[in-house]
Amino acid sequence: MNLLQGGNRHQIARRRKIDFCLHLLFAAATSVGVIALCALLIDIIIDGISRLQPGLFENFPSRRAERAGMKSAIVGSMYMLCIMLPISFVLGVGAAIWLEEYAGKNRFTRLIQLNISTLAGVPSIVYGILGLTLFVRLLMLQRSLLAGALTMTILVLPIIIVSAQEALRAVPKSRRDASYALGANRWQTVSRAVLPSALPGILTGVILAMSRAIGETAPLIMIGALTYVAFLPKHMLDQFTVMPIQIYNWLSRPQPEFHELAAAGIIVLLAMLLLMNFAAILLRNKFSKIS
Incomplete structure (x- = not known):
């Protein structure tokens, strides 16, 4: 013992x-x-x-560091997000609902699911090549804000679909059964019982996908987003630039003043990313209490 x-x-x-x-x-x-x-x-x-002075937000890019700012890059990034967000949300969440609630579990849907999971890990420059071929050349959107937004939409769609599917799977089956027991059809069950419960996870995934998109550079370089834009885009077919490309342009210059501007631009970009992540946490907590 x-x-x-x-x-x-x-x-x-x-x-x-x-x-x-x-x-x-x-x-x-x-x-x-x-x-x-x-x-x-x-x-x-x-x-x-x-x-980090008002001139950074009020001035356009310039060859002189003391006059240079990133107004056009900040506005271009915000415009691109405003175009991307509704398109990505509708297509991504719609695809997730179809795969989880309507499509049968067969070989075809498993193949689609495998392709979506694979696309989520594809390097971003591949999406840039696709956007250049499809939107810039085939659809003749040129090097416009719309072409950039659509390219970035394709980039984030697999991420949104996968996160939305996970949120839908997390909804207990008992909610669906209770809705069907009360006489609701499939769409009423999905829209009134499943989606409200899955909404916190869906919104978190969408905002985090937007956070990734706002920091991407390679796809936009491929479609020809300009490094020097001294105007604000007035419509979706105008040329544009975004903050990562402007930062890259400043870092490529030999003068140390431009390197300081690039560091200030990185701080602004990090602040925007932190605000978006904080918004994702707030929305998740708010809708979790409601549901």
């Missing part, structure tokens, strides 16, 4: 040592990324804080 107790104590002590070592290993791995991120943020803030 004493031998068994001694053996158990030895095993427990050994497991605790292994658990402690793994805990240290995982903490060290996490701290490497956190420390690197903090170092980058500190370096960017030190370089760009002096350029």
